[in-house]
Amino acid sequence: MSTTLNPCKHLSDYKLRYGVKGFNLSQKWVKSGPYGKTQMEVSKSEIPRCSFCSGYEGRLYICLICSSMSCSLSFESNHALLHTQTQIGHEIAVDLQRSELYCFACADQVYDPDFDRAVMCEQILGLGNGNLDGIRSNGKRKRLSFEVGFNSDFKNLKRVSGGGGEWDHGRRISKSCFPVGLRGLNNLGNTCFMNSVLQALLHAPPFRNHFLSGRHNRDSCRKTSAGRLCLSCDIDIIFSAVFSGDRAPYSPAQFLYSWWRLSENLACYEQQDAHEFFMSVLDRIHEKEGKTRNTNKDNGDCHCVAHRAFSGLLRSDVTCTTCGFTSTTYDPCVDISLDFNTTVDQFAANKAQKSTETGVSTLTSCLDLFTRPEKLGSDQKLYCQNCQERHESVKQMSIRRLPLVLCLHVKRFEHSLARKASRKIDRHLQFPFSLDMTPYVSSSIVRKRFGNRIFAFEGDESEISTNFEVFAVITHSGMLESGHYMTYLRLNEQWYKCDDAWITEVDDEVVRASQIYLVFYVQKPNSHKTGEDVGCHLRSSVSSDSFVSIAGCC
Amino acid sequence: MRASIKRPPTPDAEDEDQDREPTLPEIINIKLIESGEKERLKELLRERLIECGWKDEMKSLCRSFTRKKGRSNVTVDDLVHLITPKGRAAVPDSVKAELLQRIRSFLQSAAL
Numbered sequence: 001m002s003t004t005l006n007p008c009k010h011l012s013d014y015k016l017r018y019g020v021k022g023f024n025l026s027q028k029w030v031k032s033g034p035y036g037k038t039q040m041e042v043s044k045s046e047i048p049r050c051s052f053c054s055g056y057e058g059r060l061y062i063c064l065i066c067s068s069m070s071c072s073l074s075f076e077s078n079h080a081l082l083h084t085q086t087q088i089g090h091e092i093a094v095d096l097q098r099s100e101l102y103c104f105a106c107a108d109q110v111y112d113p114d115f116d117r118a119v120m121c122e123q124i125l126g127l128g129n130g131n132l133d134g135i136r137s138n139g140k141r142k143r144l145s146f147e148v149g150f151n152s153d154f155k156n157l158k159r160v161s162g163g164g165g166e167w168d169h170g171r172r173i174s175k176s177c178f179p180v181g182l183r184g185l186n187n188l189g190n191t192c193f194m195n196s197v198l199q200a201l202l203h204a205p206p207f208r209n210h211f212l213s214g215r216h217n218r219d220s221c222r223k224t225s226a227g228r229l230c231l232s233c234d235i236d237i238i239f240s241a242v243f244s245g246d247r248a249p250y251s252p253a254q255f256l257y258s259w260w261r262l263s264e265n266l267a268c269y270e271q272q273d274a275h276e277f278f279m280s281v282l283d284r285i286h287e288k289e290g291k292t293r294n295t296n297k298d299n300g301d302c303h304c305v306a307h308r309a310f311s312g313l314l315r316s317d318v319t320c321t322t323c324g325f326t327s328t329t330y331d332p333c334v335d336i337s338l339d340f341n342t343t344v345d346q347f348a349a350n351k352a353q354k355s356t357e358t359g360v361s362t363l364t365s366c367l368d369l370f371t372r373p374e375k376l377g378s379d380q381k382l383y384c385q386n387c388q389e390r391h392e393s394v395k396q397m398s399i400r401r402l403p404l405v406l407c408l409h410v411k412r413f414e415h416s417l418a419r420k421a422s423r424k425i426d427r428h429l430q431f432p433f434s435l436d437m438t439p440y441v442s443s444s445i446v447r448k449r450f451g452n453r454i455f456a457f458e459g460d461e462s463e464i465s466t467n468f469e470v471f472a473v474i475t476h477s478g479m480l481e482s483g484h485y486m487t488y489l490r491l492n493e494q495w496y497k498c499d500d501a502w503i504t505e506v507d508d509e510v511v512r513a514s515q516i517y518l519v520f521y522v523q524k525p526n527s528h529k530t531g532e533d534v535g536c537h538l539r540s541s542v543s544s545d546s547f548v549s550i551a552g553c554c
Numbered sequence: 555m556r557a558s559i560k561r562p563p564t565p566d567a568e569d570e571d572q573d574r575e576p577t578l579p580e581i582i583n584i585k586l587i588e589s590g591e592k593e594r595l596k597e598l599l600r601e602r603l604i605e606c607g608w609k610d611e612m613k614s615l616c617r618s619f620t621r622k623k624g625r626s627n628v629t630v631d632d633l634v635h636l637i638t639p640k641g642r643a644a645v646p647d648s649v650k651a652e653l654l655q656r657i658r659s660f661l662q663s664a665a666l
Contacts, residue, residue, distance in 0.1 A: 033593055034590065034593050034594070034597070035593075035597050047583070047584055047587055056580075056583065059634070072631070074635070074638075075635060102630070106629060107629045107630070107631040107632075108629035108630050108631065109629075109630040321594075321597075372604070375601070
């Protein structure tokens with residue numbers, strides 16, 4: 001993502017001579033089209049035509065110096081080129097349909113932050129003024145302030161600060177022994193949904209660091225001493241047990257009991273959904289911890305370990321298809337649920353990038369689908385503040401703030417209200433071990449909406465880490481009612497299969513071929529230190545000597 | 555030679571220009587734009603072309619071309635000329651049919 005595109009000499013010359021006057025003049029042409037597209041309209045009564053041939057087809061350019069229009073259809077019919085050849089010095093123009101700068105001499109698109117700012121401000125503010133008659137109150141401008149404050153918007157896209165220590169890639173242990181913290185969990189009666197999630201949580205870096213560094217002290221826990229149930233205490237017990245070095249399978253009975261008591265409606269021996277369990281555990285941890293820490297409503301500022309690790313912020317933009325006005329809301333989330341991208345790809349056979357054959361879906365295509373603009377049905381017309389009426393709208397999701405640990409939930413269980421039946425989608429989903437979330441963050445998504453632009457960022461974008469690395473995958477095999485959950489953990493670049501009490505080393509291919517249900521990625525710090533061999537020592541930010549006795553390691 | 559005041563005025567140069575007389579495609583185009591239907595059709599087309607993978611296909615064509623020529627040697631015009639014929643040919647028939655149907659029903663409702 002290059003934000004420093006050097007202008008061609010024609011553009012620099014133009015700016016030297018005319019400054020931003022021409023850009024500001026072009027603001028009067030800016031019209032907000034439906035669906036929020038930035039368009040230009042020179043005359044309200046006539047359609048734009050080329051001054052050479054009166055044609056209206058192809059790409060139309062309006063010269064920034066003389067405001068004459070020219071078209072470009074093909075090599076043979078290029079009146080844009082003709083214009084710059086007949087009018088010396090007229091080199092910079094605006095592409096009418098895209099509101100982007102074009103250089104006739106270079107025959108190429110050029111970029112200028114002042115131009116982008118002029119056009120975008122006009123579009124955004126223009127919506128506040130409305131293309132309608134009537135006087136707009138100041139109240140409307142306020143609502144748009146978050147959009148206009150673009151620079152601060154991006155500045156605030158800070159990297160989420162972690163809870164405890166860092167994700168340590170540096171450990172390299174001999175293959176003959178398992179890493180610390182790998183211990184089977186006994187199935188206590190259809191509790192594989194619980195075991196699989198516990199395994200993932202046990203190795204989620206912020207979680208692991210929080211508990212292993214003694215941040216939750218059972219002795220000083222208010223809940224426990226008051227005789228109340230504290231799920232975090234029970235989790236702490238599990239951490240102690242699992243990281244003790246004892247390899248015999250452990251039974252998390254205490255935890256199960258506590259969870260039952262706290263989620264009475266789910267207490268039974270029937271198979272539960274791992275994703276629902278995951279959410280309820282985070283909820284319980286937050287309830288117990290959050291209240292004792294602070295009363296911030298915004299989960300993003302909540303300091304409980306669950307939210308510090310998993311909480312992100314989703315942005316939802318709803319655009320009116322009639323006037324282009326966009327209304328934005330932010331919602332916190334602890335995971336992202338993805339629908340399968342099942343649209344048939346007619347070109348897949350030729351591609352080697354996303355799918356290797358028709359019918360293979362990928363996690364990234366599901367993320368594409370998640371952030372793709374979705375036209376809301378005509379039965380879901382939303383009230384547009386600009387038009388003051390109900391109109392059809394388009395909704396687009398994006399990620400405003402990435403969590404430290406990204407949990408992606410694949411919606412395999414389809415519940416159809418019409419047929420009153422549920423079914424499981426068995427389709428295999430390819431997923432990457434390294435995931436770059438850049439295309440799905442709000443800054444990328446929103447920026448694309450305005451066409452090809454560059455911004456002069458004030459914030460330091462390199463602080464933001466959008467690179468994620470997988471560390472746990474929960475798979476579901478079998479049928480809807482009677483299936484089995486397992487977790488694959490990636491420790492020191494080796495995959496381990498955790499099937500209740502049995503832990504085995506497996507190859508990458510096995511994991512890739514599995515039917516993923518929940519995938520856990522952790523943010524990879526930008527300054528990635530290459531591994532140092534520090535043996536089997538357990539590292540944590542706060543030194544804690546409570547229980548580290550590593551049995552059997554080199 | 556006496557100039558007759560009754561002589562009809564000299565026709566302007568523009569009158570010879572055949573674009574003065576709007577052709578049917580032009581009329582249709584103007585009607586589509588005025589009613590906003592053209593914009594809606596464009597959006598629909600964009601949506602369909604993304605769904606069927608056409609956009610990704612064109613993107614990868616552009617990428618491989620850019621890789622071969624070098625990033626600083628490629629212009630927008632180059633890319634447009636590269637993918638225009640291929641793009642036009644690659645539009646699925648179903649998409650063409652759908653758009654044509656929409657235009658037809660628009661014309662019927664606009665009583666042309």
